[in-house]
Amino acid sequence: xxxxxxxxxxxxxxxxxxxxxxxxxxxxxxxxxxxxxxxxxxxxxxxxxxxxxxxxxxxxxxxxxxxxxxxxxxxxxxxxxxxxxxxxxxxxxxxxxxxxxxxxxxxxxxxxxxxxxxxxxxxxxxxxxxxxxxxxxxxxxxxxxxxxxxxxxxxxxxxxxxxxxxxxxxxxxxxxxxxxxxxxxxxxxxxxxxxxxxxxxxxxxxxxxxxxxxxxxxxxxxxxxxxxxxxxxxxxxxxxxxxxxxxxxxxxxxxxxxxxxxxxxxxxxxxxxxxxxxxxxxxxxxxxxxxx
Numbered sequence: 624x625x626x627x628x629x630x631x632x633x634x635x636x637x638x639x640x641x642x643x644x645x646x647x648x649x650x651x652x653x654x655x656x657x658x659x660x661x662x663x664x665x666x667x668x669x670x671x672x673x674x675x676x677x678x679x680x681x682x683x684x685x686x687x688x689x690x691x692x693x694x695x696x697x698x699x700x701x702x703x704x705x706x707x708x709x710x711x712x713x714x715x716x717x718x719x720x721x722x723x724x725x726x727x728x729x730x731x732x733x734x735x736x737x738x739x740x741x742x743x744x745x746x747x748x749x750x751x752x753x754x755x756x757x758x759x760x761x762x763x764x765x766x767x768x769x770x771x772x773x774x775x776x777x778x779x780x781x782x783x784x785x786x787x788x789x790x791x792x793x794x795x796x797x798x799x800x801x802x803x804x805x806x807x808x809x810x811x812x813x814x815x816x817x818x819x820x821x822x823x824x825x826x827x828x829x830x831x832x833x834x835x836x837x838x839x840x841x842x843x844x845x846x847x848x849x850x851x852x853x854x855x856x857x858x859x860x861x862x863x864x865x866x867x868x869x870x871x872x873x874x875x876x877x878x879x880x881x882x883x884x885x886x887x888x889x890x891x892x893x894x895x896x897x898x899x900x901x902x903x904x905x906x907x908x909x910x911x912x913x914x915x
Contacts, residue, residue, distance in 0.1 A: 704904070707772075709911065711904035714784070714831045714839075716897075719824065721784035721796055721831050724768060728785045731792045733764035735816045746876050747814075747853055754876075777913040778802055786815070786828045793819040796828040798836055798845075804913035807843040809836045826859045833863065834900040837892050840914040845887040850880060857883065864891040 703725065704711035714721040724732060737757045741747050746754075755763055771781045781799040785792050794815035800808065811832055815825055836842040847865060849856035868886040872879050909915050 704907070708904065708907035709782070712784075712908055713901075713903040714835050715901045715903070716827055716831050717899055718788065718827050719793075719831065720787045721828065721835070722787060724783065724785040724795075726765075728792060729765050729768040730761075732768070732785060732795060733761040735792060735794070736764055736814070737761050739817045740814050741817070747850065747856070749873055749875065749882070751876055775911065777804065777911060780912060784832065786813075786824070788819070788824060793824060794828070796832045798832050800912075802913075803840070803842075804915075807841065808846060809840070809842050809844075810846045811836075812847070820855070825855060826862060829859050829863060830897060831900055833887060833892060834897065835902055835905075837889055838896070838900075839902045839905050840912055843889050845892070847885045847887075848882050849885070850875065850882055857885075860885045860887075863887065864895060866891070 702710075709723040710725060712723045722728070736753065737760050740753055752763060752767075753760070768783060771783060775781070779801050780803070781797065783795050783797040786794045786796050794813065796811070796813045798809050798811050800806070800810065803809065811829065813825065813828060813832075833845050836845050845865075846868070847856075847860050848871075849860070851870075865885040865887045868884040870884060871882045873882045874880075
């Protein structure tokens, strides 16, 4: 809490067993509990006693032994978004929300991944990060989110949005780009916890992220990719208008395998552009994406 200015309008003492309270002492206590970051028990009681009144001022009730009214001329609560605007970024559809994960969301995503994303005998990722056992998997996951945050630049960024359905985190929908200001090309990737698969969430969260990419950031192309045998992922891409754009031979658990490249252009996206997807908190982030 910063920038607080308190003015006393009036202080009325109340007779009690200990006599009349000193108004200046009460004001000092009021200022202390307004500014305290690590309250004592007494200050917490005082904070609860300090309640708004209808005229925009505040009253300190009888728990402090006085009736005390002050006028706040400036009150600013610092937030995470002030210093890292991505914390305020949201993309909402009628069914789900994408939000930039804070540390609590990172823990939830790490625990979700540890509960399982895919059959252990099959690998949907080029990087086999899910082969790691718990608790190392959770630690690696947290380090991954911290690293993406630490390495972020306008020329090279990776946005891992938490997918939230009915208040619960169910997976991640990411988008990344290099030199986006010049190329206007972004690359998407995602995963869902096993308990949330097969319910149409994968298509909805991809629709949300490409809306951010095209409508929000002004991209020309959204790229994706999937192994040749990943039917659900390929199906989501094709249903949203992606077209195959070649293939690569990539190592998959120490064996060379075939990965399909897919591409969605702005023109194709515009043909089925949705009007029920909302973006919140993007403007303060634009410079971070190179999308000014």
